[in-house]
Amino acid sequence: MMRLYQYPFSHNCAKVKIALLEKGLAFEAPQVDSTLLRSSAFLALNPLGKVPVLEDGAFAIGESEVIVEYLEDRYPNPPLLPQSAEGRARSRWYSRFHDLYLGPQLSTLYFALSDGRAGLPEFAVEVDRLLELVALLEAHINPQPYLLGAQFTLADAPFVLSYHFIEILSAAHGRPLTAVQMPRLARWFAVASLRPSAASVLAEAKAALAGS
Numbered sequence: 001m002m003r004l005y006q007y008p009f010s011h012n013c014a015k016v017k018i019a020l021l022e023k024g025l026a027f028e029a030p031q032v033d034s035t036l037l038r039s040s041a042f043l044a045l046n047p048l049g050k051v052p053v054l055e056d057g058a059f060a061i062g063e064s065e066v067i068v069e070y071l072e073d074r075y076p077n078p079p080l081l082p083q084s085a086e087g088r089a090r091s092r093w094y095s096r097f098h099d100l101y102l103g104p105q106l107s108t109l110y111f112a113l114s115d116g117r118a119g120l121p122e123f124a125v126e127v128d129r130l131l132e133l134v135a136l137l138e139a140h141i142n143p144q145p146y147l148l149g150a151q152f153t154l155a156d157a158p159f160v161l162s163y164h165f166i167e168i169l170s171a172a173h174g175r176p177l178t179a180v181q182m183p184r185l186a187r188w189f190a191v192a193s194l195r196p197s198a199a200s201v202l203a204e205a206k207a208a209l210a211g212s
């Protein structure tokens with residue numbers, strides 16, 4: 001059985017779990033801790049010492065986007081990328097937008113809640129940046145009902161847990177974003193979050209956040 005090293009409240013790990021579940025692939029998902037991530041055994045799997053890491057038999061690989069692309073190549077059915085070159089490129093645009101911009105900004109706001117930076121006057125610019133990123137995504141999308149149309153794809157996967165983080169972190173920083181400010185994203189989430197893969201990942205993350 002495949003093994004996914006992961007944190008339950010990580011949006012990068014959630015994306016990979018959603019891809020595994022959507023493809024109907026059996027996997028075990030041991031939780032990790034910082035000691036394991038620094039162990040030589042784990043660093044041999046991923047020298048960055050970060051999760052997610054997927055083990056598939058003798059093969060192991062890190063970096064969430066690399067993992068979901070591997071799953072798509074190795075287990076193509078059901079597909080999570082469109083057939084056309086344009087569709088595949090669009091899906092990857094959403095992944096890059098998430099992984100390079102929105103995701104890191106959510107992490108900045110998340111860690112600021114515990115490292116004392118939240119509420120400092122100079123931190124307001126970071127909350128502004130999250131709101132800008134959400135506004136540009138909101139203006140760009142037209143979910144029908146998914147980001148690329150009728151099929152749930154890798155374009156949707158990263159935003160499932162991140163939508164939840166947008167709601168809770170914007171509220172925690174005193175600038176709550178709701179369906180009023182992001183109606184298209186809220187409409188997308190209302191459909192996407194009902195998928196069994198998404199519901200399972202959201203439930204696991206919420207339970208972990210409640211206990212943290």
Ligand SMILES: N[C@@H](CCC(=O)N[C@@H](CS)C(=O)NCC(=O)O)C(=O)O
Binds near residue numbers: 010037062064
């Ligand atoms: N670009 C990486 C990001 C991985 C990453 O930042 N993982 C975090 C959890 S979300 C981690 O393992 N942090 C532990 C550490 O840095 O010690 C990906 O998409 O997989």
